Amino acid sequence: LTTDYSPLEVFNENENLDEIHLGRHVLAEFFECDPNTLNNIDKVEKYMMEAALECGATIVQKCFHMFSPYGVSGVVIISESHLAIHTWPELGYAAVDLFTCGSKCDPKVAYEFLKDKFHSKNASFTELKRGIITRNSMKVVEKPFEVMEQIAN
Amino acid sequence: LTTDYSPLEVFNENENLDEIHLGRHVLAEFFECDPNTLNNIDKVEKYMMEAALECGATIVQKCFHMFSPYGVSGVVIISESHLAIHTWPELGYAAVDLFTCGSKCDPKVAYEFLKDKFHSKNASFTELKRGIITRNSMKVVEKPFEVMEQIAN
Secondary structure (H helix, E strand, O other): OOOOOOOHHHHOOOOOEEEEEEEEEEEEEEEOOHHHHHHHHHHHHHHHHHHHOOOOOOEEEEEEEOOOOOOOEEEEEEEEEEEEEEEHHHHOOOOOOOOOOOOOHHHHHHHHHHHHOOOOEEEEEEEEEEEEOOOOOOOOOOOOEEEEEEEEO | OOOOOOOOHHHHHHHOOOOEEEEEEEEEEEEEOOHHHHOOOHHHHHHHHHHHHHHOOOOOEEEEOOOOOOOOEEEEEEOEEEEEEEEEEHHOEEEEEEEOOOOOOOHHHHHHHHHOOOOOEEEEEEEEEEEEEEEEOOEEOOOOOOOOEEEEE
């Protein structure tokens, strides 16, 4: 997929910049959520779609699945990457991935939105850089992503 | 969704165990891939579906999307969580997530399979634990995931 900027242009316009990254990946852990919400596929899908729009993304496709006896998995593919969720209602837990590219989306907005909708009393996230490009190589370098930020609140 | 084991049973059967985790999340960075493969939605979908089967997963749903002018995004929802991919053919780069739960899937098998199919000359992955449950609380604890392993090869 494409980002809304050209890496070459970004480097030309920012002389001090040595590397950029294509994507931001927020891995969220939602604890002590409302179990009924986590086990309701309609609500989970609705909130994930709304989270995509809230954070400035363009929705491309979605697929959600209800498990027996409980739990929901779902993904919203956005022009800027994807949002994914897996819920364990019996544990009050949801694992959520918020992966966005480009400058117009902020995955942390989706994080705050979902934390509120799931009534999570304890949540944490880690934000990672995906697809790091260096000025020297002007190609994606062969190194793992970097942790940008990690908090628990 | 459900795992193929009960956390309570695992703790009862393993006296020395203080915590378990619900999921394994492999974040893979595939560099210097074959651009034609990364820009072919049929091939990307085929390899992602095969990767799911190779690593022991059960496929539930899939959705793939071709971007203009190039790039593919796609997700395979499996009973054990999901596999996701985003490709930048113009950079020879693919960001892949391999998230599995339970004991019968090994996300690293999918990693090796895809690395080979995309002809990636440089690849790295990081494996994280998602949904950590402690013996004391018998619920998902309010702490971020842990890095299990990180390699570049």
